[in-house]
Amino acid sequence: MEAIxxxxxxxxxxxxxxxxxxxxxxMTSHESxxxxxxxxxxxxxSITIFYSDQPPVGPYRLxxxxxxxxxxRFNNLSDPATIAVDRDYASLxxxxxxxxxxxxxxxxxxxxxxxxxxxxxxxxx
Amino acid sequence: MEAIxxxxxxxxxxxxxxxxxxxxxxMTSHESxxxxxxxxxxxxxSITIFYSDQPPVGPYRLxxxxxxxxxxRFNNLSDPATIAVDRDYASLxxxxxxxxxxxxxxxxxxxxxxxxxxxxxxxxx
Amino acid sequence: MEAIxxxxxxxxxxxxxxxxxxxxxxMTSHESxxxxxxxxxxxxxSITIFYSDQPPVGPYRLxxxxxxxxxxRFNNLSDPATIAVDRDYASLxxxxxxxxxxxxxxxxxxxxxxxxxxxxxxxxx
Amino acid sequence: MEAIxxxxxxxxxxxxxxxxxxxxxxMTSHESxxxxxxxxxxxxxSITIFYSDQPPVGPYRLxxxxxxxxxxRFNNLSDPATIAVDRDYASLxxxxxxxxxxxxxxxxxxxxxxxxxxxxxxxxx
Numbered sequence: 001m002e003a004i005x006x007x008x009x010x011x012x013x014x015x016x017x018x019x020x021x022x023x024x025x026x027m028t029s030h031e032s033x034x035x036x037x038x039x040x041x042x043x044x045x046s047i048t049i050f051y052s053d054q055p056p057v058g059p060y061r062l063x064x065x066x067x068x069x070x071x072x073r074f075n076n077l078s079d080p081a082t083i084a085v086d087r088d089y090a091s092l093x094x095x096x097x098x099x100x101x102x103x104x105x106x107x108x109x110x111x112x113x114x115x116x117x118x119x120x121x122x123x124x125x
Numbered sequence: 126m127e128a129i130x131x132x133x134x135x136x137x138x139x140x141x142x143x144x145x146x147x148x149x150x151x152m153t154s155h156e157s158x159x160x161x162x163x164x165x166x167x168x169x170x171s172i173t174i175f176y177s178d179q180p181p182v183g184p185y186r187l188x189x190x191x192x193x194x195x196x197x198r199f200n201n202l203s204d205p206a207t208i209a210v211d212r213d214y215a216s217l218x219x220x221x222x223x224x225x226x227x228x229x230x231x232x233x234x235x236x237x238x239x240x241x242x243x244x245x246x247x248x249x250x
Numbered sequence: 251m252e253a254i255x256x257x258x259x260x261x262x263x264x265x266x267x268x269x270x271x272x273x274x275x276x277m278t279s280h281e282s283x284x285x286x287x288x289x290x291x292x293x294x295x296s297i298t299i300f301y302s303d304q305p306p307v308g309p310y311r312l313x314x315x316x317x318x319x320x321x322x323r324f325n326n327l328s329d330p331a332t333i334a335v336d337r338d339y340a341s342l343x344x345x346x347x348x349x350x351x352x353x354x355x356x357x358x359x360x361x362x363x364x365x366x367x368x369x370x371x372x373x374x375x
Numbered sequence: 376m377e378a379i380x381x382x383x384x385x386x387x388x389x390x391x392x393x394x395x396x397x398x399x400x401x402m403t404s405h406e407s408x409x410x411x412x413x414x415x416x417x418x419x420x421s422i423t424i425f426y427s428d429q430p431p432v433g434p435y436r437l438x439x440x441x442x443x444x445x446x447x448r449f450n451n452l453s454d455p456a457t458i459a460v461d462r463d464y465a466s467l468x469x470x471x472x473x474x475x476x477x478x479x480x481x482x483x484x485x486x487x488x489x490x491x492x493x494x495x496x497x498x499x500x
Contacts, residue, residue, distance in 0.1 A: 004135045004217065004248045010379045012409040012444065012477035034137040036175060036215040050411060050444045069137065069175045069215035090411040090444035090475075092379065100215075100246045102137035121475045121497070122246070123379045129260045129342060129373045159262040161300060161340040194262065194300045194340035225340070225371045227262035247371070254385045254467065254498045284387040286425060286465040319387065319425045319465035350465075350496045352387035372496070 003039030005098035008123035014089035037064040043097035128164030130223035133248030139214035161225040162189040168222035253289025255348035258373035264339035287314040293347035378414030380473035383498035389464035412439040418472035
């Protein structure tokens, strides 16, 4: 079966809320990128973080094994640098294999959580 | 009228919240895939579930009749296996007819519900 | 300026919550389709509603004037028939001019409202 | 590295809630457009606002520097005119460089906030 997806993706919206309510870690305010590799080869992925007021930071490297999904919390990225909370950012996701990328945020700053999700923008490659 | 849609779709984000608040079954925390078949022939659909730590499970088979929509709760899929709650997954949806696929989650873990929805990623076929 | 958009769109997800909280009509639970016509000619739009258990209903006809947007609540569609609440549906939107279509739901069944939105699926035409 | 994105985007949904709850300005009800420029040249962006009952207003001009993101609150646009709250609008975003555009709303009219986000519609250019 041919893998579904693309090799370059972008998420223009990025923001990690600075506070949380509810049981941890499920209800910690967070922002995630969900990666799906339906193919038969491991996907080597590089994430670059763009800011409004400084040069891009990255690459953050990770592997999505063949026929697996990986849901990554931006909060947990640390190498080469953590992502500051309460600050606008955006991300570029590049892979050596076709993957599918979706973006989700859980915002639990107030007592009741809010959710957003959107498919990332797929480049033409 | 020519049917609108594609034959291969993917949803990278999948997560069934482990608890719920509010009247059942409408306010049960759930994750749905909404399928639309605008064509004049029944669509035979196969869903494959991808996990982070085990091989894919499926296919889950269903039919979307001609000129009908079907909204499926992942919570209710049982053959060949139920989908565990509180666990990351992703899904691949394949059809023998063009269909349109959208993904929705109702999260009622806290007293007030949260919603997310996004169109799935459409393959080029 | 060339108009942006496509002539055929689909929204696989449709559901009008059966109850509401908060001041009316802003906080009434509702589902909207937002139509944008950036071109210099009026767009004549037909909406067809698909159900899970009966034949499609429509067309619902409306005009989006040149260089205007129109945000339509599905709750308010009445000709040829109203759309039942608490029931799954999907919609096909066809236009004689290129338009852009987005889908939004406000769910105020519980005390605090929830929102979802997604761009509709654009056909290749 | 080739920049990812397109030069014309549209957001059919636009609405700035008329009231807010929670600490300002983070929890002010707002609607944002998030712009990402991964390329090596500054992007000169023009936003045009479309209404249901009057001619379009614009262009609102801004620059997204090379390798930067810019998250713009529609609430803060003022030249040539502010955008009224509690009123439907839509937007067209045009750039001289490829960019990626995403749309987000925080609605804090009620005590607990609601979020929505979707990738904008990308024109073929």
